[in-house]
Amino acid sequence: MRIEDLISTYSYAGDIISAIICFVLLVLIRQALFFTTENDFRQVSKTIRIVMIAALANIAFALVITYMPESTAFVFLTRNVYHSCLLWALFLFTIYITKLVGFPPNKFNTLRDVMGVIVNIGIFADILSPVTKIGFYESDGLWYDSTYVKPFTVTYIICMLFIAYMLLGYRRRLIKQLRITFIIVELIVAVVMIAENAADSNTYTTSTFLIPIIAILILVHSKPFDLVTGSMDKSALASFIQHTGKRGYEVDYVILEIRLDDLREMPEGLGRILYSTWQTYFKSALLFNYDKGMYVMAIRRRGASDAAKARLYSLVQEELPIYYRDYMLDYKILALHNVDFVKNLDQLKDIMTYALGKMDYNTSRIATEDEIERYSKMEYIVEQLQDIVEKGDLNDPRVRVYCQPVKNMHTGAFDTAEALMRIEIPKYGMVYPDVFIRIAEQKEFIHSLSQIIVHKTCKAMNQILADGYKIDRMSINFSLDELREPNFCNNILDIIHKNNIPESKIAIELTEGQSDSDYEIVHDRISVLKKYGIKFYLDDFGTGYSNFERVMKLGMDVVKIDRSMLIYSLGDQRAWYIMKHFAGVFKELGYDILFEGVESEELEDLCIDCDADYLQGYKFSKPMPVEDLWKYLER
Numbered sequence: 172m173r174i175e176d177l178i179s180t181y182s183y184a185g186d187i188i189s190a191i192i193c194f195v196l197l198v199l200i201r202q203a204l205f206f207t208t209e210n211d212f213r214q215v216s217k218t219i220r221i222v223m224i225a226a227l228a229n230i231a232f233a234l235v236i237t238y239m240p241e242s243t244a245f246v247f248l249t250r251n252v253y254h255s256c257l258l259w260a261l262f263l264f265t266i267y268i269t270k271l272v273g274f275p276p277n278k279f280n281t282l283r284d285v286m287g288v289i290v291n292i293g294i295f296a297d298i299l300s301p302v303t304k305i306g307f308y309e310s311d312g313l314w315y316d317s318t319y320v321k322p323f324t325v326t327y328i329i330c331m332l333f334i335a336y337m338l339l340g341y342r343r344r345l346i347k348q349l350r351i352t353f354i355i356v357e358l359i360v361a362v363v364m365i366a367e368n369a370a371d372s373n374t375y376t377t378s379t380f381l382i383p384i385i386a387i388l389i390l391v392h393s394k395p396f397d398l399v400t401g402s403m404d405k406s407a408l409a410s411f412i413q414h415t416g417k418r419g420y421e422v423d424y425v426i427l428e429i430r431l432d433d434l435r436e437m438p439e440g441l442g443r444i445l446y447s448t449w450q451t452y453f454k455s456a457l458l459f460n461y462d463k464g465m466y467v468m469a470i471r472r473r474g475a476s477d478a479a480k481a482r483l484y485s486l487v488q489e490e491l492p493i494y495y496r497d498y499m500l501d502y503k504i505l506a507l508h509n510v511d512f513v514k515n516l517d518q519l520k521d522i523m524t525y526a527l528g529k530m531d532y533n534t535s536r537i538a539t540e541d542e543i544e545r546y547s548k549m550e551y552i553v554e555q556l557q558d559i560v561e562k563g564d565l566n567d568p569r570v571r572v573y574c575q576p577v578k579n580m581h582t583g584a585f586d587t588a589e590a591l592m593r594i595e596i597p598k599y600g601m602v603y604p605d606v607f608i609r610i611a612e613q614k615e616f617i618h619s620l621s622q623i624i625v626h627k628t629c630k631a632m633n634q635i636l637a638d639g640y641k642i643d644r645m646s647i648n649f650s651l652d653e654l655r656e657p658n659f660c661n662n663i664l665d666i667i668h669k670n671n672i673p674e675s676k677i678a679i680e681l682t683e684g685q686s687d688s689d690y691e692i693v694h695d696r697i698s699v700l701k702k703y704g705i706k707f708y709l710d711d712f713g714t715g716y717s718n719f720e721r722v723m724k725l726g727m728d729v730v731k732i733d734r735s736m737l738i739y740s741l742g743d744q745r746a747w748y749i750m751k752h753f754a755g756v757f758k759e760l761g762y763d764i765l766f767e768g769v770e771s772e773e774l775e776d777l778c779i780d781c782d783a784d785y786l787q788g789y790k791f792s793k794p795m796p797v798e799d800l801w802k803y804l805e806r
């Protein structure tokens with residue numbers, strides 16, 4: 172055909188509309204979804220950009236033919252860019268679908284590479300068309316464009332078949348609504364493409380690429396705004412934090428908790444106020460609805476830290492609280508400034524739970540630097556603990572066993588000891604249990620840590636015994652939470668056995684639980700492990716609520732009387748009498764009595780008077796590295 176015939180059926184409209192839609196989508200993404208870090212999503216926005224280039228290239232192609240038909244090179248160049256972009260976009264799309272249907276990750280890379288090679292061969296063959304004379308080429312001043320059998324169409328069909336195979340073959344993994352929508356979209360696209368090819372036109376080819384993209388954006392990635400408050404949802408907040416964290420942006424947060432007990436929704440008027448406040452107050456702020464009645468405003472800070480803090484202050488202390496008069500909804504407002512260590516939603520959640528928990532309703536404040544410093548330390552510790560748990564190394568050097576020798580009052584010797592956990596981490600050095608045990612329990616790290624302690628305690632005991640020192644037993648603290656671990660007993664026994672330590676040389680210290688289910692679990696575990704000879708200590712007796720009858724039924728071996736009881740008895744005759752009485756009853760029932768926190772001669776005398784079996788406390792030794800314990804032992 173003659174050159175002008177190449178575009179005789181072409182209309183600019185399709186590509187212009189496509190380019191405009193691409194542009195609008197990209198703007199939308201920047202405005203509303205720009206912070207999404209999901210890789211898959213970035214692939215979509217990349218695809219949109221490529222499709223936009225394709226549309227522009229095809230427009231350029233038509234312009235070249237219309238206004239400078241003699242420049243063959245430009246004709247080929249624009250056509251090549253157009254085809255290459257479309258095929259490349261199609262490739263990204265196939266990969267996206269493959270991921271979306273949950274194609275097995277182990278085979279994913281191979282599949283991606285195979286598709287990549289196929290598409291690249293297609294692109295290459297398309298570029299070579301003028302030479303191979305398959306596809307789009309020129310010969311003796313005439314132009315040819317094969318109808319179906321050309322590299323572009325063949326590659327295109329392979330990709331479409333591949334997508335169809337994914338949608339049908341992995342149908343179970345993709346939710347039904349998505350799958351059906353995609354299949355319909357694919358069918359529409361196929362019909363348009365066939366019709367276009369038959370008519371020798373490519374006016375709407377680019378637009379067909381936009382249909383699945385829009386479907387994906389709406390179905391998979393849309394993060395709509397709540398129209399009343401202008402907020403986005405929790406998952407959007409998670410993406411935002413990750414995105415800003417990765418790029419090292421500085422972000423301040425304002426957290427607003429409103430008590431919406433019986434009111435189901437945020438009152439519209441208040442919602443609007445919230446909306447206009449954040450809109451006018453901070454240009455680059457985004458509002459997120461974290462939970463019912465819980466809003467998080469994130470402000471990307473660009474200017475000086477002090478100025479930002481001053482503005483935060485006036486918002487939090489002066490502006491927002493005013494509305495309480497009108498709405499009478501209880502609130503808490505907390506501003507967080509300089510919290511760059513917050514790298515994910517969990518960390519922000521920790522701070523929110525902790526800091527808001529300590530606030531009264533109808534107060535607002537900016538978290539103090541000390542507080543922030545403490546959070547950041549806490550977050551660092553949590554990261555370290557998590558890392559320890561993930562590595563699962565029983566010899567992890569960060570977990571340290573300290574111990575305190577216990578004096579046996581019958582022999583006068585130190586022949587048992589209590590193991591006490593510490594963690595030693597790069598930024599903060601030695602960290603003590605009062606700082607990390609609670610959080611380790613909450614995050615369910617504690618059982619992993621205990622296993623390390625058991626292992627290291629066994630190892631240390633082996634060394635002590637090998638060196639010829641005598642040690643009857645070491646007691647290790649466990650948390651009630653970790654007893655729920657289904658494999659608790661086996662995990663502990665395994666470690667003891669692997670270290671070749673007789674089970675009777677290990678004791679477990681437990682505090683009493685308050686609930687029935689705690690009791691059941693403790694009872695269960697004790698009965699299993701006791702059969703192996705492991706001893707049990709009832710820890711901290713006298714601190715909590717004690718159900719005597721139940722404690723008796725647990726079948727423990729040693730009762731540890733808490734230091735607080737001892738201190739109390741020192742100045743109070745009646746308290747002393749009660750303690751002595753308890754100790755007597757326990758002894759009559761066959762328990763050994765251990766007094767903790769013996770700091771002085773005076774306290775020691777008190778314990779001796781109560782017929783103590785064991786004493787432990789600073790008077791004899793402060794906790795020390797388990798490697799030093801031998802100094803207290805007899806050969």
Ligand code: C2E
Binds near residue numbers: 650
């Ligand atoms: P606990 O079981 O009551 O341990 C005794 C605590 O009292 C130890 O503190 C010890 O250093 C301290 N202590 C010992 N003698 C004296 C004394 O004469 N005076 C005073 N004022 N204190 C004394 P530590 O090592 O800081 O441990 C605190 C708590 O952390 C322990 O209380 C225990 O509940 C928990 N813990 C320690 N190690 C572990 C562990 O490996 N696993 C679990 N789950 N908890 C542990």
Ligand code: CA
Binds near residue numbers: 589710
């Ligand atoms: Ca203890």
